[in-house]
Amino acid sequence: MKKLSFIILLVFLITIMIFGTVVSAEDGEFVISNLKEKDITISVEKLKELPVVEKDVTSVDSSGDEDDYTVKGALFSDLLESINASKEDLKAMQLIAGDGYSIEIPEPVLKNRQIILAYEINGEPLPDKVKPVRVIIPEERAMYWIKNLTKINIIEMVKTVDIDSLVVLETAVNQVGKVDYTYYESEDKAVNVANLVDQIGLNTDKRTIAFTAADGYEKDEQVDIFRDGYIKITGDHAPMFLSPDIPKGMYVKDVLYVGYGSTSLASIDSAMKAFTTTTIDGTEGITLAKVIKEAGLISADKYKLTASDGYSVEVSSKDMENGIVYLENGEMVRCAFSDLSKKFWIKNLYKIEPIK
Amino acid sequence: MRREVFTIKRYIKIIPFILIFILIFTYPIQQEEVLRLDKYEDENIKKVYLIQMNNEPYQLLQKVSVKGYKDEIVMFIQIDMQKESINKLEIIYQNETSHYGGHISEEWFLNRFEGKDTTLTLEIVKMSAKKEEEVVAVTGATISSQAVVRGVNKVLSNYREIKNNIK
Numbered sequence: 001m002k003k004l005s006f007i008i009l010l011v012f013l014i015t016i017m018i019f020g021t022v023v024s025a026e027d028g029e030f031v032i033s034n035l036k037e038k039d040i041t042i043s044v045e046k047l048k049e050l051p052v053v054e055k056d057v058t059s060v061d062s063s064g065d066e067d068d069y070t071v072k073g074a075l076f077s078d079l080l081e082s083i084n085a086s087k088e089d090l091k092a093m094q095l096i097a098g099d100g101y102s103i104e105i106p107e108p109v110l111k112n113r114q115i116i117l118a119y120e121i122n123g124e125p126l127p128d129k130v131k132p133v134r135v136i137i138p139e140e141r142a143m144y145w146i147k148n149l150t151k152i153n154i155i156e157m158v159k160t161v162d163i164d165s166l167v168v169l170e171t172a173v174n175q176v177g178k179v180d181y182t183y184y185e186s187e188d189k190a191v192n193v194a195n196l197v198d199q200i201g202l203n204t205d206k207r208t209i210a211f212t213a214a215d216g217y218e219k220d221e222q223v224d225i226f227r228d229g230y231i232k233i234t235g236d237h238a239p240m241f242l243s244p245d246i247p248k249g250m251y252v253k254d255v256l257y258v259g260y261g262s263t264s265l266a267s268i269d270s271a272m273k274a275f276t277t278t279t280i281d282g283t284e285g286i287t288l289a290k291v292i293k294e295a296g297l298i299s300a301d302k303y304k305l306t307a308s309d310g311y312s313v314e315v316s317s318k319d320m321e322n323g324i325v326y327l328e329n330g331e332m333v334r335c336a337f338s339d340l341s342k343k344f345w346i347k348n349l350y351k352i353e354p355i356k
Numbered sequence: 357m358r359r360e361v362f363t364i365k366r367y368i369k370i371i372p373f374i375l376i377f378i379l380i381f382t383y384p385i386q387q388e389e390v391l392r393l394d395k396y397e398d399e400n401i402k403k404v405y406l407i408q409m410n411n412e413p414y415q416l417l418q419k420v421s422v423k424g425y426k427d428e429i430v431m432f433i434q435i436d437m438q439k440e441s442i443n444k445l446e447i448i449y450q451n452e453t454s455h456y457g458g459h460i461s462e463e464w465f466l467n468r469f470e471g472k473d474t475t476l477t478l479e480i481v482k483m484s485a486k487k488e489e490e491v492v493a494v495t496g497a498t499i500s501s502q503a504v505v506r507g508v509n510k511v512l513s514n515y516r517e518i519k520n521n522i523k
Contacts, residue, residue: 066453180484182492185464187484230483244482248456248496 028132034154035085042079044119044132050074050082053116059142060249071136073118087111092220095135096151103143104155106220113137141249161262163296166352167200168333169267171308173233175199181232188235194227197260204261211241214254214270231255239267257295264295268325268333278324280336285324288335292320292352300354305335308348314355315344325349386410396518400510404518413437413522416515422507425499427451429460433511435474445469445508457500465494474512478505
């Protein structure tokens, strides 16, 4: 019995030694990795030498619980400056806590938000479980407000991928099964993202996809989270990315584009909200040139427009300037051209590709 | 002859008044009685009232309190004992976060409980309700929604016990 207890204790100690030292920072310190050739250890004392920031903040967690704090600390941007780096050079970073919890701070948050490395909350030093610092990102959800920060892992710049095809979301969703999705009081319809991207045949070797919403909001999301989610295609704020398994703060309303590898999924409904409309033959729509330009589609002299039934036409870049895409009766995506015959006026527009 | 016709017409005019008079005085008098059933109250079920109509159980009204995400959620639940279903659910106190759990007081959420059979044990689901016992949570507020369901289930269970005992 004693021998068994000893073996269990030994296994436990070995496990602690192997897994309990994932992060090598000492107490009162954290590490920044992949910023310079070697890891940089930052102590709380070092942070206290930087300009002090004191701010009243409200944290909102995934269940909507709100807490008000007065935090004191240093700005991440000031810390970077002190080690001859800049926030502008970073694409994304991962915050890792002592218990292994980690979260990625996407580029829009990194670039646009103030990031405070707090060493005091409500006038008190941090409790042991929260030391050495707590990350505070005002106006962002508490999921980013990581406690017991032990490592900041700078994620390598991701090369911009050329967009070589644009798939129209409203047409694509008609090719997959829909599920009921109750959103507040509304009984809406949604499609499972994995089903949708597999049906379209999309692939990516990137870790993230890029959302752009009709109001200009931009956000990167992990591919796995995106694939596990849904796109609500009816009701308020459709198309909307959401999932019963993620906090509401991660939903994206009025999705305009989703950059998935080299393909951009585009919502014409959202484009009608986001861009100035043009009228051709009494019909209001968005110029095709605008839709492909904002999606980042590769420039070409000619583009191939394909309908959901496989019918396709080739249209010059000049005619793309004089053509519109619109949603008929809120369902069918059509296009019209001021200088082209009706055989070019495709119904159920599915895909636009540059002809190289 | 002319005089007789005139007399009938006059009676025709007062017939509706006579009918209303008969209806009022022959309509059975409903006797409503409210009884407090305090032996069925506990730390969650704060008050239980049995409403009887002419000595027949008619409605059961229960005040229940459950722990929500931030604070207590206090509800009144009215059960129609004739239809054996929830007649009305009203939240009389809650302090959940306004843009999240605060929506549990909205009529569209409370309506999801009305008409639910008293034999059911309700369950929270997140996307859509496929079964009678399923109730869709408020979007992004599963914990608060779950608390309401927990309260309703306590009330339904208490109702079933009361029903058995007053048979």
